Amino acid sequence: MKFTVIAQKGMARAGILELPHGTIETPVFMPVGTLATVKAMLPHEMEELGARIILNNAFHLYLRPGADIVAKAGGVHQFQNWKRPILTDSGGFQVFSLAKLRKVTDEGVNFQSPIDGSKHLFTPESVIALEEKLGPDIAMVLDDVVRNPSTYDEAARAMRRSVAWAGRAAKVRTRDNQAVFGIVQGGLHPDLRRESAQATVDIGFDGYAIGGLSVGESPEEMYPMIEVCTDALPVAQPRYLMGVGTPRDLREGVARGVDMFDCVLPTRLARHGVAITDEGNLNLTNARFKRDFSTPDPTCNCQTCQNFTRGYIHHLCKCGEILAARLLTYHNLYFYQALMRQLRADIIANRTTTVKESQ
């Protein structure tokens, strides 16, 4: 993996990230393909709308279909026929948010499958082994996540455990051609965030993520915390803000030196009938769109906006038709890619961002 910062504007950076399956321009938004599919989308459509890297989830693929199956298929790229880079999330956040009867010890995390109740143990070592089987370009270490707001002691305990786990993960990794990113934790406590960043950087990873944000706090609490982290992280390596966020969050994160983002928001909102636009979110299930045969987003050049109307998509939503999810997922992901391209171009041109602040 190679990362090159090619332009800076304040704390914001534009870069080039070279990975085994391709080169990515940063700042970048990574669409979420939890179960080895960006929901409702084909790989060639993801390429067409400009996605250069997608995220898969190691926790979900561990449960279904299982790492052995993915490995037998030839790894995550071959399994889903996606030729560009992939990052796998470790499952730290998913165990925290989805698993039943979760019990965290220093060894790792015991949990029951949300699918069949079966019992499992994730350790920092087992998760690295899992991700090496899956074969993404970038693997995330296992971390211990707490919801915000947390007490200082809760956040400190989880952060120090995450650091200890990161150290164990770093020791057992075996693949030269798979990048591994550490994760900064520490809740909403600046000194814990700084301690976490320093300790994680001391272990040494290919890149650094900021975890444990957008889990209960307001944007006004989140943004300063991002800055505390990026301030404490090395300039020469990529910074990834996990699970964030809205178009506004992306703008604010980029302005604070974040290079990579992922979030289910554009794909999940699409499946609920919402088009994300410069003018805000349009909930196309709303009856006021029934007779509206204008384009979903008049400023958008995507296939959905070029070919279909609000009234037609409203009809598809009301009838529960799969095509509604397809058309809106395509638009929302295109919108996010266009937003990131614009933010990058603004950094390179060293100009105040022209991206609207409506969201």
Add this chain to the structure above:
Amino acid sequence: MKFTVIAQKGMARAGILELPHGTIETPVFMPVGTLATVKAMLPHEMEELGARIILNNAFHLYLRPGADIVAKAGGVHQFQNWKRPILTDSGGFQVFSLAKLRKVTDEGVNFQSPIDGSKHLFTPESVIALEEKLGPDIAMVLDDVVRNPSTYDEAARAMRRSVAWAGRAAKVRTRDNQAVFGIVQGGLHPDLRRESAQATVDIGFDGYAIGGLSVGESPEEMYPMIEVCTDALPVAQPRYLMGVGTPRDLREGVARGVDMFDCVLPTRLARHGVAITDEGNLNLTNARFKRDFSTPDPTCNCQTCQNFTRGYIHHLCKCGEILAARLLTYHNLYFYQALMRQLRADIIANRTTTVKESQ
């Protein structure tokens, strides 16, 4: 509308059907897009896999979004952005199979909406007016359908009512550029089928459908009944076997002189995880496909079979992912289009069909 038979082999015919939105080679299979969307598919994909005409359903579009909305959008073609021909089914069969508290009188059919219980009346005249608002290339008349087997008296009553309704429909049509097809009924009673064909032809339509089949009877009962109908219909006009069927049904129908078919089978089976192949139906939800990374149908050239594996689609099915429906719908419709192209080529070459008889 213009129909030209260009080749015959026994009773089978190859033809050219010219319609306002394009020219179709027959025999043809029309994918079903009930609610103005072939479920899970985009129009450009339907063109790519070779569909030349699709079916919409007037009954469903009357209920959602309503004919006025479709008319405001510019008609069914503009509403769904499908540029090729469309046939609308009248709703006779849907009222029969889906509506609640259906009551048929000589005037028409009273029914309650399966969506909200609201009360409606369809008459032969109101359905023609509805279809003229929707604006397909071909409109079907309202008919009275009975399930097979029916008593002679039931079938005779419904058939004679269908003939009377067809006469009323023919009187009120106003559009020169919209073909209208009559429908032959008569259950499994050959003399009723002949009487129906004769009476419907006497009224005079642009083409003739065979209705009331594949509604409870076996293939062995259906096939002779198809032949009774095609024998009694004019050679110079298209014949459409409604709601049928399996690949075998298509072969047997073509051999008996049918030119047009529609059926939900390939799209519905796809959404249940089934790939239709020359070797029979593969239920990819079956656990035996979990570790099978071969192509779904080794003899198929479709995008699904060229790019994805049985094991991956199995995984998508088990996880309830939308992409499973997309990939299998694409394959199944491609399979049907390829089958029809092959049957047509065999007629033109005057050779025994090379289509496999596994289904």
